[in-house]
Amino acid sequence: MTTAPDADGSAYGPAAHGVADWPFGMPASATPWPVLPGGAPWPRVRILTIACPDAPGLAATRASVHGQAYPNLRHAVVPPGDPEPATWGADADFDALMVLRPGDLLAPGALAALCLEMTLSGADLVAGLRLVFASKPLGLDACAAPAGPLRDPAPPEGDLAPFTGGEILLSRACVARAGGLDPCAAHPVAALWPRLAEQSARLSRVGRPVLLQHASGDTVAPMPAGLRIASLTDRGYAGGAGIGHRRLTDALALAGHAVAHLTLAAESPPAAAEWTKAFPRTVSAIEGGGFDLVLAGNLHGATRSPAILEDLGRRVPVAAVLHDLFPLTGRCAFPGACPLIDAGCDARCPTPDAYPQLAPNRIARAYADKRAVLSGAHAPLLLANSHWTETVARRLAPAGTRVGRIGLAFPASVFRPGDRAALRRGLGLPADDILVMFASVIADAPGKGAPELAAILRRIAKPGIGFVAVGRLDDPGAFGLPGLVAAGPIGDEDTLARWYGACDLYVTASRDETLGQTPVEAALCGTPTLAYRSTGLTTAVIDGVSGHLVEPVPGSLETALRTLIADAPARHRLGALGRIAVESRHSHASAAMQINDVLVAHGLRPASAGTGRIRFRPEMLAQFAMARERAPGRSGTVPGPSGPGIRAARRLKQALLGRGMPLWLRRGLYGAARLRGGLRAGFRGSAP
Structure with a gap:
């Protein structure tokens, strides 16, 4: 097996694809731990390359396989026409199979990521991202089919086929059920797809690059038309929910969508949130902006009313991310074991002074208004970011409420292991x-x-x-x-x-x-x-x-x-x-793929967006630690340190009043905001 570069592999060096020290070296952090969770050995992997011994790019392919530092690995190079691969489905000396074309390279840590996901998910096949490069990264793409049983029996052919080989790992069992590989097929793995779909083989995905594929030129194919999305939050992207929402918008932009950023606080200050219902300037801006979708985040820092979701839903489809459970309750973000939540929220709420505060006599109406919006003709699609949140949303929401499951995005290029x-x-x-x-x-x-x-x-x-x-x-x-x-x-x-x-x-x-x-x-x-x-x-x-x-x-x-x-x-x-x-x-790619799944499932994107490949801009590579040039982290994600006087005032307030905000104090802050002229012309609401 080739372990060093030669003239044949020089075109695939670090400068070509932006991955430091690859394919002829690998970051130590990508080396798999010796055993899996629970102490089981890693799956035995066999990689098949159908090529002549002197095929162009084969030396680099071999080096990339060797650089995985993966245990239980065998790379077999079989000449074209050799019948041996046809029997591999019944071969019992391996657990998982990958077909890698000569010239294609495995990304750092690819096998560890694919095999760990296959072990954890129990999937029949696991797909990752493909990075296409020449003298520079040209773009990334991935199988657009959602995780779960394969449904599409006849995927598109050519460059939009679900996979070309090396971006997918197949279990030996599913290859055997599909009748083995066809070594004469142009893409032996893609040729398996119809048979895998007939069996409802289960697909899982990893949202990171696993395959580096060389292109003949530097021409970047234009991205397919994406959505025009309005990201709407109460006060922007500071704090936990704001950080999560901003990262979602970053992921959508890297998937080719155009994102505009709007805040309700630009129209009415937080002190008025309890008494503000209407945001006419925001609604007008979104209505006139030609948007295909509104992605709403936490809005309760600017309004306690669901009216803005209904107003927008009459004009543009709305998806509301459940950064907390406020859209489903009378006023609280987390009802926990509250005895009222299943029967309905009202003035008996035990925590009306806790954020997001609401006067007790307004809680029942707020609860009824939310349920009316969620069961109405223009109801938002609720996006849950965990299994638990999805389960609770389906339990608390009115019957028929649309709920989808997504994941949040995290910059793996920034949050990475160090010395x-x-x-x-x-x-x-x-x-x-x-x-x-x-x-x-x-x-x-x-x-x-x-x-x-x-x-x-x-x-x-x-x-x-x-x-x-x-x-x-x-x-x-x-x-x-x-x-x-x-x-x-x-x-x-x-x-x-x-x-x-x-x-x-x-x-x-x-x-x-x-x-x-x-x-x-x-x-x-x-x-x-x-x-x-x-x-x-x-x-x-x-x-x-x-x-x-x-x-x-x-x-x-x-x-x-x-x-x-x-x-x-x-x-x-x-x-x-x-x-x-x-x-x-x-990762950002994983989040973008999951959002795409939900939008397709609920008719907010065409069914064709869930087949073939989903594409990402070349800048997506910078979101991974393997990239030579990584995207820097964001700043200003949380408010800066307070001065000694403010800290002392907070301690005094907590000692006297606790951490809640009583109604008389909220009314005082509201009145002060009005006196300062903080309530702009767009404010609409009832007097406190």
């Missing part, structure tokens, strides 16, 4: 301590389980164990943790990634998350998470792969934390496998 020792030196952290990190926009927020977590961490504190808190923390001393490093709010993604990467463990005691973005960010940085088996965290943390989930009962989180602190090999295994799995499931 832990070097990161600690740069951040001034102890070199040898086991560092446990917890984070939130407000690090001591009760809704994130901060009081419970602080008590747990105090009990496990001892020399050699350190703690890192990221987020707003007005009084670090209140945690009572020796040696606590309070990093404060970090609004720069590159800096935040360094903090994750410098720590050994991430822990959260939250029980209320539609997804939980921080565990995903931590996993991308190679840091495993401990969390409760609760709400959306069951999607954010892949149990046994990117961390551990424990039952939400007293003592379980503490016991698991003590165990993992004492088990360095387990932490390293979870860090290595978690990075691979989470990048595959939560």
Whole structure:
């Protein structure tokens, strides 16, 4: 097997496709952990290349296979016309098969990503992204068929065929059921598609490049026409929901859609949210903008009314992302175990002064209005970002409400593993301590389980164990943790990634998350998470792969934390496998593909958009750590640190009034906003 470049492979060097040190080397972080979760060996993989020994590009292909550093791998080069591949479906000495054409290259870590997903999902075939390149990256694409049983028996042929070979891994069993490979076919794997569809073979996808395919010229084919999308939020892209929504819009733009960004706060300030219903300027701008879709995020920071969704739905299809459950309740973001939620929200609400606040006498009407909008002719499509959120949305929404499942996007180019020792030196952290990190926009927020977590961490504190808190923390001393490093709010993604990467463990005691973005960010940085088996965290943390989930009962989180602190090999295994799995499931490409699936399923895109290939702009490559030139992280994602006076005022307010906002104070702020002239001409609402 060729292990070094030769003249034949020189055209495929790093400059050609923007991947550093590839195909003749590989980042160490992409090397698979020796065993799978649970200790099972990695699948035995056989790669088939049908080519003559002197075929152009074959040496580079061999080198890319060798560079995978994958265990249990055999690469067979078979001359054209050899009948051997026809019997491979019955061959029992391998578990998974890939067909790789001469000149095609495996991307760094491709086999680890494909095989781990096949193991976790139990799918018959797993497909990833194909990067087409010449002297520069020309674009990326992927199989557009949604995950699940194959449905299309006759996919398009040619360049839009679902796959050409090396971007897909097939289980031996499904190849055998399909009757084996046809070595004489131009694309032996694509030729299997009709037979696989007849069997309803199950497809899964990884949202990262697995195949690098050389093109003959530098001409970039024009992107197919995408949607014109209006992204609508209350106050923009700061804070957890804002960050998640902005990343979704980035993913859509990289998939060829045109995205415009609008905020309701530009028309009415947050102090008026409880009494504002209409946003005529926003509606007019969207109606006149020629948009195909409105992607609405959290709107309750600007209005507590669903009227804006109905107003827009009469004009443009609306999809509302469930960053929380506010669209389904009378006023709260997370009803938890509230005894009223199944019967209907009303003035008996136990938390009317908690954000998003609403006067008790208005809650029943708000609840009824939301249900009327969700069951009306112009109802929005609700987009749930986890299995739990989808389940709860279907339970709480009126019968017939449209609900789809998507995933959030995360910049895997920014959140990536680094040299832990070097990161600690740069951040001034102890070199040898086991560092446990917890984070939130407000690090001591009760809704994130901060009081419970602080008590747990105090009990496990001892020399050699350190703690890192990221987020707003007005009084670090209140945690009572020796040696606590309070990093404060970090609004720069590159800096935040360094903090994750410098720590050994991430822990959260939250029980209320539609997804939980921080565990995903931590996993991308190679840091495993401990969390409760609760709400959306069951999607954010892949149990046994990117961390551990424990039952939400007293003592379980503490016991698991003590165990993992004492088990360095387990932490390293979870860090290595978690990075691979989470990048595959939560990249920008993965999010764009899942949104495409939902829009096709609900008729907001034509059925043809769910067949053949889905294409991405060349800039999508920069969202992956393997790229030579990576996209930088965003800044300004959370508000900056407050001054001492503001922190003291917040502590005083919490001591006197708690963390809620009583109605008399809300009315006062509303009146002050009116006196300042903060309510612009577009404001419409009732007096408080």
